[in-house]
Amino acid sequence: MASLFEYAPAPESRSVVDIAPSYGLFIDGEFTDAADGKVFKTVSPSSEEVLSEVAQAGAADVDRAVKAARKAFEKWSALPGSERAKYLFRIARIIQERSRELAVLETLDNGKPIKETRDADLPLVAAHFFYYAGWADKLDHAGYGPNPRPLGVAGQVIPWNFPLLMLAWKIAPALATGNTVVLKPAETTPLSALFFADICRQAGLPKGVVNILTGYGDAGAALVEHPDVNKVAFTGSTAVGKAIARSIAGTDKKVTLELGGKGANIVFDDAPIDQAVEGIVNGIFFNQGQVCCAGSRLLVQESIHDELLDSLKRRLSTLRLGDPLDKNTDIGAINSAEQLARITALADTGEAEGAERWSPACELPSAGYWFAPTLFSNVTQAHTVARDEIFGPVLSVLTFRTPDEAVAKANNSQYGLSAGIWTEKGSRILAVANQLRAGVVWANTFNKFDPTSPFGGYKESGFGREGGRHGLEGYLAPSHPKGER
Incomplete structure (x- = not known):
């Protein structure tokens, strides 16, 4: 656009990030092909070039990932909060160390300017893991009763507009509270979630605590509807949020929906x-x-x-x-x-x-x-x-x-x-x-x-809060037996 000054090009180097020609699903600590062998391509919105080929999860893969998360839950939830915190701190530091690489990757896969991924997204991603690491051994003091319990397996579905930041909003509080996770990123922006899977391995996170399933809406629906998922967290459109609310009605699944807006x-x-x-x-x-x-x-x-x-x-x-x-x-x-x-x-x-x-x-x-x-x-x-x-x-x-x-x-x-x-x-x-x-x-x-500040909406913008102390509530069950107060 017209400007008083001509700006010389100042491109960030693509060479800082190494994108593999293909990626599998991340289940139980390993990258693996989809059960039916299906794949799809992810393209760069600014050039339409194919960046990589990614495994397309189906119902069988969702079941495998949920089983891995359920198995890992037993040991992960039994860890003292201070031990869980160590993993979250480690993840936060690795994100900081790899932030330039992740910013370039996010810009390539999402299309947003590098100055936004570099200066806004990545610092906030690390900050969420640091913040919730601090809560992991203080849950008795979060205001949700003494000795609150984790729910179990969290099924999380995130959108394409802030792929890595939405991942942090979902995964950090889930892990801090002792839950395990199966996360499905958006089909147009799968790469940063797959890189995060590698960060989990780099941090030594126990197998099965975080599982990443790339795929389309059918995989997200299978995850939401899976009978062994205890908590559903979704960020995306109001229409899909309403469909999720309908599909889990009558179950005892806890749900957080962060939907559309017209601010x-x-x-x-x-x-x-x-x-x-x-x-x-x-x-x-x-x-x-x-x-x-x-x-x-x-x-x-x-x-x-x-x-x-x-x-x-x-x-x-x-x-x-x-x-x-x-x-x-x-x-x-x-x-x-x-x-x-x-x-x-x-x-x-x-x-x-x-x-x-x-x-x-x-x-x-x-x-x-x-x-x-x-x-x-x-x-x-x-x-x-x-x-x-x-x-x-x-x-x-x-x-x-x-x-x-x-x-x-x-x-x-x-x-x-x-x-x-x-x-x-x-x-x-x-x-x-x-x-x-x-x-x-x-x-x-x-x-x-x-x-540290809660985020969420009224009316058709959803319910529940993410971020801050309030963001812990969606991943905790009170410690008292049912029916008692």
């Missing part, structure tokens, strides 16, 4: 405009908007609408779209052809319904999956782009006059995952935040994450 980013007339613009850009264009808590609905107080929009357009014109491995790149590739088609269709619908579409002058690469940063103005709450989760670099701009109207519009959604408030008044931040039906509310910032 409202509210800018009041006393907000610092330049700071707000940076927060808006970070809120919706970070990871190409492929973030469940993205600030995809911008609510601007009417009196500053024109000024803010002008400033925002100027800022968007300076964003650099292109090679995700280039350290100067702000906007990377969309994760898959399927996701690009969905974003394109929803943006076209917004235009057809009368919203005013704008994108900065932007040259898209000829290969790969790309979508220019886009904003829609003159949007009403009836527009599809204001209601549906687009999961792409598309921002809808609405206006409000009073704080009450801002709250009403922000809450007018089937989702309730995140929100942002921009104002210089602390009292207004507290008053508005208290009325927003959102699991996470940021004040004068956006997309800030910390392993």
Whole structure:
């Protein structure tokens, strides 16, 4: 995109990561072929080149992995918390040591800019393992009763937008609390989970404690429905989350669902405009908007609408779209052809319904999956782009006059995952935040994450919390016998 300065290319070297031509499933501490021999290819979204061939798990493989996890559970759960902590600390340190390699791998397989994987994803991945390592010997003091017990085998299904970070959110608390894990990464981003399997071996983690199954939705469904899985943790779309809730209804499986969102980013007339613009850009264009808590609905107080929009357009014109491995790149590739088609269709619908579409002058690469940063103005709450989760670099701009109207519009959604408030008044931040039906509310910032802080949603954004002390609850059973208090 146009810039006052020409940036010389600054590509990160691909040679730091060694991708094998093929990978098996990771079951009981070993890489193994799928039972039926099926494989699929994983491609780089920015170039469409095939990165590797990966084993495709079926129901027989799920059963094998769950059996391995069940067998490992006996010894793993019997270890003192301080011993489990040692493994988690070791994993965290290895992640730090291999962070450059993992950042390049994640960028190649996912399409997001290297500066995001390097500076945001990887530090947070290590931080989650460090944090939950610290909890492993303190579970009596977590607020869930004396001597809380692990549940057993956790079946975990994660999405493609933050492959390694979502893995950390799921695996770290599960292991700290004494559970064993069978994890299925998304089919478009399997590689970092397979590299994590190697990290588990490098850390000397006992066999069967972590199992990684690459495959499609049928493998995820088989894992969720497996009768010997005690806990289901899923991050992904609301539609799949509802299907999971239906499939485990009537069982005693514990479940955490972190689903879609349509976050409202509210800018009041006393907000610092330049700071707000940076927060808006970070809120919706970070990871190409492929973030469940993205600030995809911008609510601007009417009196500053024109000024803010002008400033925002100027800022968007300076964003650099292109090679995700280039350290100067702000906007990377969309994760898959399927996701690009969905974003394109929803943006076209917004235009057809009368919203005013704008994108900065932007040259898209000829290969790969790309979508220019886009904003829609003159949007009403009836527009599809204001209601549906687009999961792409598309921002809808609405206006409000009073704080009450801002709250009403922000809450007018089937989702309730995140929100942002921009104002210089602390009292207004507290008053508005208290009325927003959102699991996470940021004040004068956006997309800030910390392993010590719980994350989760209301309404169709799911239930349960991940991160922080609260993230332990989903993996623990109280120590008292059933029926007693």
